[in-house]
Amino acid sequence: MGFFENNRLVELITDYLKTQFEIIKLDIQEKLEEIFIRIFKLFLVATGFGITLFFLLLGGSEWINEALESRFVGYFIVALIVGLASLFLFLSLKPTKNESE
Template sequence: MGFFENNRLVELITDYLKTQFELIKLDIQEKLEEILVRIFKLIFVAAGFTITLFFLLLGGSEWINQVLESRFIGYFIMAGIIGLASLFLFLSLKPSENESE
């Protein structure tokens, strides 16, 4: 009878491990779904901010054109400002030589 009781114990342990594995799999799946939903929302928010910024810059360019009584100078001024801001951000992202050592 002892042999059969050992088989039952092994079967119980195996079932327990399978259950724990399934629980871990479900937890990972839930976390992954949560991350994907957050990424999807972030993409929509970023697109909204990008469109808003585009129209603000376009309006600002038109206003500068009207003030300066020009058709193109406002666009060049805005492009220059955005170019400088982008260059500043790009240079701030590059690691300096001292940090890599």
């Protein structure tokens, strides 16, 4: 009798562990789906901001062109400003020697 009861106990523990493993797998899957949805939404928002910034810069360039009575100087000025801002952001991303140690 004791041998069969031990087999049943092992079977119950095995089933319990399998169930817990499935629950953990489902939890991880739910978390991954939430992360992917957030990334997709962030991508859409960033795209919208990028398009908005593009048209604002284009409008600003046209305004500078009109103010300077030129056809292209406004584009160069806006490109220079954006280039300097990009360079500043790029340099701020590089770790200094003190941070890496």
